[in-house]
Amino acid sequence: MSVLDRMDAGKIAADVASGRVTATIIVGDVLERLATYDAIQPQAWISRFSAEALLEAAHIVDARVAAGEDLPLAGVPFAVKDNIDVGGLDTTAACPSFAYRPSESATVVHRLVEAGAICIGKTNLDQFATGLNGTRSPHGAPRNVYNLAYVSGGSSSGSSVAVAAGLVAFALGTDTAGSGRVPAAFNHLVGFKPSRGRWSNTGLVPACKTLDCITVLATSIADARLVDDVVAGFDPADPFSAPIPDVPRGTRSIGVPRPDQRVWFGDLESERLYDQALKAFTDGGTEIVEIDMMPLKEAAQLLYEGPWVAERAASLESVLSANPADLDPVVREVVAVGLDMRAVDLFNGIYRLAELRRVADALWDTIDLLVLPTTGTTYRVTELQAAPIALNSNLGAYTNFVNLLDMAAIAVPAGARHNNTGFGITLIGPAGSDRSLLSSSETYLEAASLAALPPLDLEGRMQTVKLAVVGAHLKDMPLHWQLTSREAVFVEATSTAPSYRLYAMAGSVPPKPALVHSENGAAVAVEVYELDVAAFGGFVAEVPPPLAIGTVTLADGSSVKGFVAEPRATVGAEDITELGGWRAYIARDR
Numbered sequence: 001m002s003v004l005d006r007m008d009a010g011k012i013a014a015d016v017a018s019g020r021v022t023a024t025i026i027v028g029d030v031l032e033r034l035a036t037y038d039a040i041q042p043q044a045w046i047s048r049f050s051a052e053a054l055l056e057a058a059h060i061v062d063a064r065v066a067a068g069e070d071l072p073l074a075g076v077p078f079a080v081k082d083n084i085d086v087g088g089l090d091t092t093a094a095c096p097s098f099a100y101r102p103s104e105s106a107t108v109v110h111r112l113v114e115a116g117a118i119c120i121g122k123t124n125l126d127q128f129a130t131g132l133n134g135t136r137s138p139h140g141a142p143r144n145v146y147n148l149a150y151v152s153g154g155s156s157s158g159s160s161v162a163v164a165a166g167l168v169a170f171a172l173g174t175d176t177a178g179s180g181r182v183p184a185a186f187n188h189l190v191g192f193k194p195s196r197g198r199w200s201n202t203g204l205v206p207a208c209k210t211l212d213c214i215t216v217l218a219t220s221i222a223d224a225r226l227v228d229d230v231v232a233g234f235d236p237a238d239p240f241s242a243p244i245p246d247v248p249r250g251t252r253s254i255g256v257p258r259p260d261q262r263v264w265f266g267d268l269e270s271e272r273l274y275d276q277a278l279k280a281f282t283d284g285g286t287e288i289v290e291i292d293m294m295p296l297k298e299a300a301q302l303l304y305e306g307p308w309v310a311e312r313a314a315s316l317e318s319v320l321s322a323n324p325a326d327l328d329p330v331v332r333e334v335v336a337v338g339l340d341m342r343a344v345d346l347f348n349g350i351y352r353l354a355e356l357r358r359v360a361d362a363l364w365d366t367i368d369l370l371v372l373p374t375t376g377t378t379y380r381v382t383e384l385q386a387a388p389i390a391l392n393s394n395l396g397a398y399t400n401f402v403n404l405l406d407m408a409a410i411a412v413p414a415g416a417r418h419n420n421t422g423f424g425i426t427l428i429g430p431a432g433s434d435r436s437l438l439s440s441s442e443t444y445l446e447a448a449s450l451a452a453l454p455p456l457d458l459e460g461r462m463q464t465v466k467l468a469v470v471g472a473h474l475k476d477m478p479l480h481w482q483l484t485s486r487e488a489v490f491v492e493a494t495s496t497a498p499s500y501r502l503y504a505m506a507g508s509v510p511p512k513p514a515l516v517h518s519e520n521g522a523a524v525a526v527e528v529y530e531l532d533v534a535a536f537g538g539f540v541a542e543v544p545p546p547l548a549i550g551t552v553t554l555a556d557g558s559s560v561k562g563f564v565a566e567p568r569a570t571v572g573a574e575d576i577t578e579l580g581g582w583r584a585y586i587a588r589d590r
């Protein structure tokens with residue numbers, strides 16, 4: 001393996017178990033990877049075992065293999081979110097004054113180590129697992145490994161970075177409102193949230209004890225299934241653990257939000273990628289059933305806008321009373337509200353949730369699974385820091401209800417935005433549908449045939465904008481210099497979607513076209529260029545009326561910025577749509 005290639009847990013375990021490679025060699029490789037990536041995102045980690053301790057752990061695994069032990073995770077390196085106990089390392093939940101040294105590892109960690117896996121260390125998180133973005137930690141904000149300007153997603157932020165950057169094969173996260181699914185989506189990962197009680201929570205610092213689930217972030221369904229094989233099972237030490245019977249589900253029919261209930265927060269790329277994902281299902285014969293999302297959304301509101309915020313306050317009561325200044329200001333603002341919640345409000349919330357759960361349970365009589373966007377959009381770190389509560393809430397639009405309604409879920413990749421951040425979908429089923437979700441997700445990914453992963457951002461990706469030009473800014477045209485002088489990079493020659501009309505404006509110098517959206521339109525030839533954000537801003541400032549820069553849909557369904565026109569641009573203009581583009585018009589008049 002080369003440094004920063006993604007790891008394959010199944011392959012590593014098979015190679016170590018067969019003697020093709022040793023756990024000691026695997027750990028040596030991990031140490032090289034950590035040294036490389038520490039220069040980019042050291043904030044992904046809160047603590048790690050020393051190199052000596054990791055090599056000793058590897059020697060133990062090698063000895064166990066040599067002794068003939070069957071170790072399904074032999075030599076596989078993994079990371080643990082720092083609200084889950086690991087013997088020998090402090091548990092801090094990203095709050096240094098809260099830190100304690102556990103006497104033993106959490107049950108799930110113990111089971112992984114018994115299976116031959118090697119824990120590398122503890123990863124960063126939104127403090128006390130309160131957030132879906134990854135910016136709420138005193139250790140810094142882990143960032144999306146494919147575009148460092150964007151959030152990693154949270155609260156399992158460091159865990160997603162460690163896996164996506166190829167530092168470990170898988171990582172444990174947690175999920176109360178989407179914390180194991182959102183960061184998986186943003187970083188092109190699989191995020192498996194099992195049914196409540198399927199995995200033990202012994203050794204977990206609770207966020208909402210009745211809702212919390214320990215999860216896994218992995219690079220493949222196979223690796224997520226491998227981890228589930230090892231850690232799932234009843235734990236009498238956990239009062240919320242339960243034997244979960246298997247509930248088989250197919251994908252003959254999937255529920256999706258009604259079009260009027262799909263929220264994208266202005267992100268047209270997410271909308272396109274979701275439609276593309278649904279097509280992979282329908283091409284395989286799956287029936288699409290549009291459902292009313294309002295009961296699910298109402299349940300979600302109980303988590304942060306209703307009495308369940310009191311459960312978060314209960315988990316942090318000692319910190320809120322003794323060391324409130326040690327809490328991240330946003331975390332404190334979110335959680336402190338729960339201290340004033342009345343018992344009457346809580347019971348009314350319980351009653352309403354029971355009613356909504358009946359409505360949700362009835363869904364499974366009409367559909368096999370829900371297939372939702374994991375998130376409607378993503379944000380830059382600076383955007384989240386400027387509006388930390390409102391934008392974080394947007395990230396939970398499709399995730400917050402799942403644990404409240406006792407569902408299992410798995411987030412899987414569904415494509416990349418032009419900025420290289422990941423878009424994902426989540427398959428959701430009733431409690432006990434875990435194995436079926438893993439199988440259905442695998443089937444989807446085979447059908448989707450996603451493009452290769454974008455490259456990691458190792459230096460801080462320049463923020464760019466794609467711009468479609470249709471007339472005088474085309475190559476070899478009079479105004480093309482306005483692009484070359486801004487170091488615009490040619491991306492492709494393509495055409496718009498068949499929903500535009502092209503006009504030659506009257507009296508413009510040099511001659512310019514007007515592109516107008518029309519239901520009675522056609523495809524129009526364009527060229528797409530990429531500029532950095534500052535250059536794009538300068539370019540837009542020079543666009544004269546009645547032209548403007550808007551959003552143009554291309555032939556492949558993607559959206560970019562591009563030239564559009566006000567209605568007055570067509571006054572006295574010649575409709576040249578049938579020519580197919582501006583070059584044909586110029587050639588005609590020569």
